[in-house]
Amino acid sequence: MKNIVSPTQIIYEDVCRANIDRMLQKARHSGAVLRPHFKTHQSVEVGRWFREAGIDRIAVSSVSMAQQFAADGWMDIMIAFPVNFFEMDAINQLASRLKLGLLAASTGVISLLKKQLKHPVDLYIKVDVGTHRTGFDPYDTTLLDQELEQIPNTSRLRLKGLVAHAGHTYQAASHEEIHSIYRGGVQILTNIRERYNDRFPELVISWGDTPSCSVVEDLSQVDELRPGNFVYYDLMQWQLNACRLSNIGMVVAAPLVALHPGRNEAVVYAGAVHLSKEQLITRQGEKWYGIMVLLDDSGRWRLPEQQVWVHRLSQEHGILKVPPALFSQLQIGQMTGIIPVHSCLAADLLPKRLIV
């Protein structure tokens, strides 16, 4: 803690390793393989905790992340993002030396890959199971039929599986709704697998999103799990009841820089460029950009007796609403902690990390 002077990720190794182990056990009990998404932490060191737990394959969301983790020895990497054809040189370079997975998320991708790929890759079809971000429409398979006809009988493009990310679990109102999204999504993927079973008999089903992977106990209907956020969790997952407070693996250290007794507000050095502007709306209609925690000298955190939340952000400022009883105990020059709304975005923004 002594070396922290500005917004920094404090990462709790014991909590993260326990989160990794718990998800890995669930995957094993479900007969599924865990391919954790490394976009959350983007850290070589945290990645090694996964490796030590027995993980040998990962997902990332950019070519540059694939290069980063390839450089640390990861040899089975899925780029779980639509192919960016501007980066084909780097993609070919990766494909030449490791087991690379690519996504076809809309039509036209396979014909471009056929022309531009120089080494074998595993191809996955992205299916839209209801998030409507990207992926093929499972209810009108015309485009998907056409796209799959493009797959040649050559060795460079191996159709390996179906990929889905049920991001709409993040808006779920209850665990029952998360279960329902999972059941519906898996049914969609199973139907698609069935549809193409004659030509592609061994497609795997790869399923993402931390809420469903955390909440659903039996995930045996899928072959591969791709959650990422679960290594840190965050306020959004806590609001979804997808984790406990004790599972929070990262908080943001935030120097307290101003106190305004007239309106019981404190200002911390942790703004939009540290926490991101990801917000959550509470049941009371309040907008939260994070909640404040108290840090001890070793960097461990605890909740104050009353909730203190970040209710406004500008580029470098976070504005906290503080109940009067706590306000009088705060002082300028104190280090506070913020549990971010979305740990993936905060981690991306904060290159400084302290592992405790």
Added chain:
Amino acid sequence: MKNIVSPTQIIYEDVCRANIDRMLQKARHSGAVLRPHFKTHQSVEVGRWFREAGIDRIAVSSVSMAQQFAADGWMDIMIAFPVNFFEMDAINQLASRLKLGLLAASTGVISLLKKQLKHPVDLYIKVDVGTHRTGFDPYDTTLLDQELEQIPNTSRLRLKGLVAHAGHTYQAASHEEIHSIYRGGVQILTNIRERYNDRFPELVISWGDTPSCSVVEDLSQVDELRPGNFVYYDLMQWQLNACRLSNIGMVVAAPLVALHPGRNEAVVYAGAVHLSKEQLITRQGEKWYGIMVLLDDSGRWRLPEQQVWVHRLSQEHGILKVPPALFSQLQIGQMTGIIPVHSCLAADLLPKRLIV
């Protein structure tokens, strides 16, 4: 353009230099000094365009930015953010070699500075002119009176002026409202200056925020202008009518990676970690995270015939709503541009820059 393969700032030097010149002329006509805020661009090269225009003093919003620009030879830097006492070593080091300005934004700061400062600095009092982010309450001067009594008659702490940032101009509904915020804010600062005139007879009034500095023609009531965003402007400023489209100095290059004809949506590689989750709500109630522009080979942009906006963001994905007529002209592997909602946040997120 040929070297761009992933989300990148495209910076238009001619537009930025014209924006700088225009603001500098306005400051000169108003008899005010321009101290541009460099938190927007955070670029040494863009900073040099200011220097070439005749600027010799700047504002920044962190100690690390002050170090960055000090290393490029800037010798008069205001850290326009409450003092972060965890960084006193670096602050003292800066104060030992250049003209450093610091802010007292709430009580207790001056007594801490008296103990910890080792070299002279210019001290500014931050006054809350209605944004309620930070700064002293101008309507109840009890705390400010007490704080200013702490200022010793020594050379290390020189009370130099009053600083305000009228961030609430960003929520203004009209130019008249921006004018009104400016007039009210200046009156507040003038009253405060008057109040302490006997003891501190030559306080300067330093005024920030791009909307008022862009919209108000005669800024002669203030001594110093501290806008930052105006070098790039962005969608938010355009919505406020604080700039024209032709004044936009930066767009984000965004590879098009998926097309979904069923819902006329395109997916670009430009998500929350590139554009930030800053949003604006249009008069029609639509949520915008940016608008799409078409890029030519040299990197110049133009608006398509119909508006195309980013209506959803996830970590790396931006989802565009595209009218049918334009949709049929788009293709995967095309480079599009996005005018960000808030250029300061996008610029902070995008280390890759192309200057054209």
